[in-house]
Amino acid sequence: MLLLAFLPDPDPDGTVSRYEVFFINDGPTPALFTSAFFLRDVLEERVNGKLEPKSFRSLGILLFDQLNDAPSFELECWPVTKAGTGSRFFRDLKVKPSQFFKNVRTAPLLNKQAHCFQIFENLNPPAKQEKKEDLRAYTKANTQQNKVEEEAYGDWRDTLPGVKEYADFVNEIDLHIERLTDRHAKLSNAEILRIQMNHFETFLNKAVRLGVPSVFIIHGVGKGVLKDAVAQRLRQHANVKEYRNEYHPKYGWGATEVIFSD
Template structure:
């Protein structure tokens, strides 16, 4: 290993100086640059003294008059320059994965495990309760907090565990309560091994160290709550009363026809790569499938297009494991060709 924990290093592409704080493997380390930590490949780093001795100085350094601490102006951040973070991500809260590589018995580079980080690129701090489930069974739980514009290391998972359909669930609360915002907020991320394999290939080609999934943009506002109390007794005592038979009225409307083409789901489809579009499509499908079941729709048409068939295959794979699915079919239809799947639901007796 070229570097050890505590070594001072220089980031070649940015010329920033930092310190090695963790050895990830023989090709990657965790570097701290002015309080910001991120992974870096060792071939992208160098020792500061090598940089200083190899710099060509055409002129001797100019002697400047001494300045005392009370003479220095307050430091101002350079305009337009942001802190370098674990990943260059847009605003929002993200789940970021760092593949840890190792060599197998044949000398080939393989992914041994994934380091998982919660990345908060918002101006608000959150308390969070994180859970990792396999086939509905809890495997890892963590309660903690993450401040604004910070990264939080969660844990590692073996790469082979991706074959066990991991589900990442997280519930958030505001560190500073806001009466206009919801009391809590939940997100769920389901990963499939094939998606992660293709994502890792993409970042290797680009020379990047991590890949990420956006969990949400901003904490939602509080929704108005309706109470029903014909006698007024309980509500007068401070209790909130809900009528179960009207619960569906408070859900978002279901769709009997769902179009998953990228231009129907986002205003800027060109800004997303193929993997991000597929992830958005599958998350949208999950959302409206659940709404269709909640509203007891008899059937639902999902328009996935023809293309390579990857989106269709992933949806069919999900449908085979879903409760309340009586059957589904992908047959020719004059309106969609073979680019749509019709789902038929069944519900238990009341």
Template sequence: MKFSIGDKIVMKRTGEEGRVVAIVNKKMVEVEVAGTVFPVYNDDVDHPYLKWFTEKKSVQKKSAMPVQLPVEKLPATTRRMAKGAYLSFIPEFRTDDMEEMVSHVKVFLLNELPVNIRFVYDVRMAERSLFRLEGGLHAFGNIYLHSIPYAEMNDQPRFNWTLTAPDETMAEGIVRIKPAKLFEHITSIQQGNEPSFSYLLAAELKEKKKPEPMYEQPVAIGPSKTIGQSKHTAEQPRYELDLHIEQLRSNSKGLSNAEIIKIQLDTLERYLHLAIMHRLERMIVIHGLGKGKLRDEVHAMLKATPEVGRYKNEWSGRYGFGATEVTFRY
């Protein structure tokens, strides 16, 4: 290992000095420079002893004629991520029986927007909060939030987030990573020699909506129609959610079965979140019959949502067996 925790280092490009605070993997370490902690490749840092020796010699040497040193060609800079705010995850590896295993996952908030933001971050598991932090982040900055054990990542914690800009525009949502997807991410970054994987939270912040007045539960006319929505459809919960793809996309031609399922489950997750935010008592999810794949995926998501008290897929005159009734608990 080229570096150990506590070693003094110098950044090759900038000449800034710092120290090693963590070993990410065989090719990367985490360093602290001027109070900021961030990951770097081993090739981008060096031990500072040669720099100290060179500076000492240059002070002692008295030369009347300055020496023109060859200009070093700077390496190509790493391309910035696309505009937006991201939640970034860096796996920490440990060696167990000559095999690298993930022990913890470090979580960072990245602001690739041209404005300062305020954030509220809350990681929840079942009915409890694992970690919560509120603060500010300047434009094109990043902040280390916390470290979470890999075993807890397999329990699918919910990463709740809210971002607000000085002009009161905002965005909010939840990130939840399934165990199979987490394993896929880690395998991908190992194969691609990348330090982390990231989730885009928001490409831009939107104007904060004024609170809508309370309204009565709407009466649905048909199994594929939802009545009583305001003009801010995306911001309102639905008491009846139809997941048939033709209700979600005007043109679904060319979509694979996997893509259709993803669209349907993403829609369900979004409206579950809205229902919980508005503290709805119940909700009808229309999934149809088919081969039962969508129904099983819907039930799996409902089972993993702590706010869902119970759900039942029983025959009814309106839906047959093609819908599930959800009852929430708070």
């Protein structure tokens, strides 16, 4: 079983104002994972790593007040086998306060009381159909299986690349902070850059997944801090063939065109 555990971190007076978030692998299978933490659909933090069997990893801190900011976690896992990595598992966990305070139990491995959410029961591949069934039985069985998969993995079918998703994809992203969050007035420069780069990474990864040929990253001119951070990441990205910050009739000098490898 893989689960998220929110471990209370009490203040000196005993009140709880924050929780440390742990991703726990209480099963026998090692797994690679990616975790994306959102508040009101704004990406706040991304963590990548590997979970060995019977191990856990801290994903960061959730503040008590953030329970009212629609926190959610997108979790992807790939079981590690002798042949390499297995099929992708996906879950979009939306943390609702009413459920959060009900789901209290002893977290495995941590052995402490925590708010726990099961993410995946296991990382086993779906069982194969061994015998032929008539159409009615087949439809009934698969309808039941679909319900089980939706409960276990979330609506993972919508995450697979397809014709509609490719057609709907907008090949530009505006990284000006006012385009990304309404709560930018009190953010520090470091927090602004972190949010901008998280959105940039998410956009870039989606473009690569869908196989689009090129995109535009709108960063503005300004002092060039964001542009330099974007350029540094593009230099390191294995799927980027080339990128260029040239004058464009639509963006002026405020955007970088990214061309992906075939």
